Amino acid sequence: MQFVDEFRDPKLAKHLVERLTKLMKNLPQFSAKNPLYLMEVCGGHTHSIFKFGLDRLLPESIEFIHGPGCPVCVLPMGRIDLCIEIAQNPNVIFCTFGDAMRVKGRKGSLLEAKAQGCDVRIVYSPLDALNIALSNPDKKVVFFSLGFETTMPAAAVTLQQAKRRNIANFWIVSQNITIIPTLRSLLSQDQIKIDGFIAPGHVSMVIGYAPYRELCKKFRKPFVIAGFEPLDILQSIVMLVEQFADGRCEVENQYKRIVHEQGNMLAQKAMAEVFQLKARSEWRGLGEIEESGVELTVDYRRFDAEIYFNSKAQQVADDPNSRCGDVLTGKCKPADCPLFGSDCNPDNAYGALMVSSEGACAAYYQYRRE
Amino acid sequence: MTDFITMAHGNGGAAMQQLIRDYFVEAFDNPTLAQGEDQARIPLAELIKCGEKLAFSTDSFVIDPIFFPGGNIGKLAVCGTVNDIAVGGAIPKYLSCGFILEEGLPLSELKEIIRAMAETCRRAGVQIVTGDTKVVQKGAVDKVFINSSGIGVIPAEIDWGAHQIEAGDKIIVSGTIGDHGATILNLRENLGIKTDLHSDCAVLSPLIDLLRPIQGVKAIRDATRGGVNAVLHEYAQTQNLGMQVHEEDLPMRNEVRGICELLGLEPLNFANEGKLLIITKAEKTQEILTALHSHELGKNAAIIGEVTDDKKVRVVGIFGQTRLLDLPANEPLPRIC
Ligand code: SF4
Numbered sequence: 001m002q003f004v005d006e007f008r009d010p011k012l013a014k015h016l017v018e019r020l021t022k023l024m025k026n027l028p029q030f031s032a033k034n035p036l037y038l039m040e041v042c043g044g045h046t047h048s049i050f051k052f053g054l055d056r057l058l059p060e061s062i063e064f065i066h067g068p069g070c071p072v073c074v075l076p077m078g079r080i081d082l083c084i085e086i087a088q089n090p091n092v093i094f095c096t097f098g099d100a101m102r103v104k105g106r107k108g109s110l111l112e113a114k115a116q117g118c119d120v121r122i123v124y125s126p127l128d129a130l131n132i133a134l135s136n137p138d139k140k141v142v143f144f145s146l147g148f149e150t151t152m153p154a155a156a157v158t159l160q161q162a163k164r165r166n167i168a169n170f171w172i173v174s175q176n177i178t179i180i181p182t183l184r185s186l187l188s189q190d191q192i193k194i195d196g197f198i199a200p201g202h203v204s205m206v207i208g209y210a211p212y213r214e215l216c217k218k219f220r221k222p223f224v225i226a227g228f229e230p231l232d233i234l235q236s237i238v239m240l241v242e243q244f245a246d247g248r249c250e251v252e253n254q255y256k257r258i259v260h261e262q263g264n265m266l267a268q269k270a271m272a273e274v275f276q277l278k279a280r281s282e283w284r285g286l287g288e289i290e291e292s293g294v295e296l297t298v299d300y301r302r303f304d305a306e307i308y309f310n311s312k313a314q315q316v317a318d319d320p321n322s323r324c325g326d327v328l329t330g331k332c333k334p335a336d337c338p339l340f341g342s343d344c345n346p347d348n349a350y351g352a353l354m355v356s357s358e359g360a361c362a363a364y365y366q367y368r369r370e
Numbered sequence: 371m372t373d374f375i376t377m378a379h380g381n382g383g384a385a386m387q388q389l390i391r392d393y394f395v396e397a398f399d400n401p402t403l404a405q406g407e408d409q410a411r412i413p414l415a416e417l418i419k420c421g422e423k424l425a426f427s428t429d430s431f432v433i434d435p436i437f438f439p440g441g442n443i444g445k446l447a448v449c450g451t452v453n454d455i456a457v458g459g460a461i462p463k464y465l466s467c468g469f470i471l472e473e474g475l476p477l478s479e480l481k482e483i484i485r486a487m488a489e490t491c492r493r494a495g496v497q498i499v500t501g502d503t504k505v506v507q508k509g510a511v512d513k514v515f516i517n518s519s520g521i522g523v524i525p526a527e528i529d530w531g532a533h534q535i536e537a538g539d540k541i542i543v544s545g546t547i548g549d550h551g552a553t554i555l556n557l558r559e560n561l562g563i564k565t566d567l568h569s570d571c572a573v574l575s576p577l578i579d580l581l582r583p584i585q586g587v588k589a590i591r592d593a594t595r596g597g598v599n600a601v602l603h604e605y606a607q608t609q610n611l612g613m614q615v616h617e618e619d620l621p622m623r624n625e626v627r628g629i630c631e632l633l634g635l636e637p638l639n640f641a642n643e644g645k646l647l648i649i650t651k652a653e654k655t656q657e658i659l660t661a662l663h664s665h666e667l668g669k670n671a672a673i674i675g676e677v678t679d680d681k682k683v684r685v686v687g688i689f690g691q692t693r694l695l696d697l698p699a700n701e702p703l704p705r706i707c
Binding site for chain 2: 008010013047050051052053054056057122124230346357358365366367368369
């Protein structure tokens with residue numbers, strides 16, 4: 001298949017792995033006991049790494065840390081409860097991406113709410129939700145807007161349309177979050193083990209390079225923006241390791257076919273019109289992070305479902321035994337969590353890292369449990 | 371008569387009699403059904419000529435949407451039951467069909483469904499010899515549900531089944547996987563992906579006829595709901611064995627791969643309605659493959675793996691790394707962000 005197979009060629013993969021092994025031999029400070037820790041920020045990368053077994057192809061002196069870049073994995077339970085509460089209102093059609101359907105709150109998941117009679121629908125883009133609003137004028141349509149800068153522009157453009165067309169039966173619950181403050185907060189923690197970053201491809205397509213440069217300089221960590229195919233990821237690792245070999249620390253771009261220096265200006269403009277940074281946002285497993293989430297600007301506040309339905313903020317404490325936060329920050333591996341595989345499994349997920357197929361725990365469970 | 375189903379079509383009176391006569395009896399056209407008795411009367415001598423064991427199977431069909439590229443619920447109901455009988459090695463003979471119709475269903479749609487069933491029966495050499503019709507109020511079912519049961523006869527020398535499977539056997543699929551599942555997903559979820567993808571819905575008995583003479587076929591299943599993955603797990607569990615398949619050997623259409631890549635779904639979990647999963651003795655694999663390739667329905671058949679003794683179902687990825695293949699706990703949900 002074009003645009004896929006050329007990035008999965010086993011011969012090229014072998015070649016890249018050989019190159020890595022050679023490079024690592026010249027970096028004796030990294031060993032199996034004391035490996036080079038690379039964080040892949042994005043859940044899409046985590047998924048590819050496990051699906052193609054890349055972690056097993058690499059020399060033992062390189063280890064992945066699976067970062068917080070899956071919006072479902074860092075979704076606090078209280079937000080799901082809030083969504084269910086809104087979905088339970090009469091006449092509401094609640095629209096969401098498939099990923100969020102199975103995440104459990106205190107009162108169950110949206111999938112369960114649907115089984116109990118709420119009108120919950122899976123959509124593939126926020127525009128689909130807006131179309132549902134247009135064709136159901138007597139209903140109240142709410143879209144759960146979830147995700148990083150990858151999905152935020154589409155939500156922004158949808159709201160611009162809704163405003164222009166004066167649509168009165170459409171709202172969103174905004175659970176949009178931004179990646180840079182999260183990385184900053186990670187890097188500011190003590191005992192952090194990350195040596196370099198495989199930066200998210202899709203987010204970077206929107207935000208461009210500049211935001212990483214600031215982090216790279218301040219914390220002295222190299223970043224390589226990477227695509228999602230196995231050869232993309234392997235090549236990005238080679239680029240990172242070459243930086244160590246040359247004593248450099250820079251932001252580089254492996255995903256040139258998609259990502260450009262300034263990012264997507266149109267998308268940035270739409271986002272800036274519709275969303276503004278929020279003082280602080282809760283992340284599951286990581287706690288509250290300053291200026292990491294967004295809310296609607298004054299001009300768009302009338303689309304805010306939380307205001308319209310008068311919903312109260314809800315907080316649910318994580319299970320004290322769960323180690324989601326430690327897994328997300330690389331302090332432990334999924335299998336080190338006492339709940340892994342027993343109480344917490346894809347059928348009955350305690351933590352969101354187990355719900356989303358991009359979560360590190362789900363990936364371990366699916367591909368590495370023996 | 372109205373041009374849609376009303377409650378009167380289910381009340382046993384004149385409207386119902388007329389529906390049965392004009393739609394079912396006419397289309398299914400066989401003397402047993404035409405007798406109009408409460409049961410089909412089948413001469414045993416007919417059956418005994420074919421073999422010594424009766425195969426009996428039933429299935430219900432509740433698909434949304436009821437019409438799709440490559441078929442409709444009626445064709446599916448006949449193919450599904452005929453295939454369930456045939457994969458046991460039996461020669462399928464007679465079917466029954468029960469319809470539950472939603473009030474308001476356009477009669478033209480019902481006619482189209484019945485026409486597809488009659489046509490599929492003719493191809494499969496089977497007859498629908500008894501049936502039942504119920505009408506329920508609007509909203510009580512989704513347009514139409516069909517139950518079909520069937521009987522067939524297994525020739526004396528055939529003994530296919532999970533009990534024959536041993537480590538070292540080979541695993542074959544008879545063609546590209548996931549066509550039906552991907553087609554339905556594209557339609558049902560309004561993915562709007564424009565492809566010429568269509569369901570593989572087909573009667574598989576002609577393909578199975580080619581395999582009966584070959585010694586070394588051990589077990590056959592049609593990989594319907596749950597896809598190839600579900601069959602592999604069922605076999606692994608019943609026999610306490612392992613199954614290993616090679617990702618790069620899986621025959622698959624580009625469209626199906628594309629949909630899976632886009633939504634993060636596993637093609638091995640997608641339903642098929644016209645594909646066999648065959649376990650064979652290693653020495654006979656080539657002979658079976660040649661037989662399959664000689665038929666249109668089997669032209670993409672491929673060896674996809676082997677039976678192992680480590681009790682796990684695994685996939686060998688394109689870089690040679692193996693991973694466990696779990697049975698999905700839930701209906702697969704598309705991944706978006
Ligand atoms: S196993 Fe479950 S509870 Fe433990 S870290 Fe993973 S997702 Fe969290």
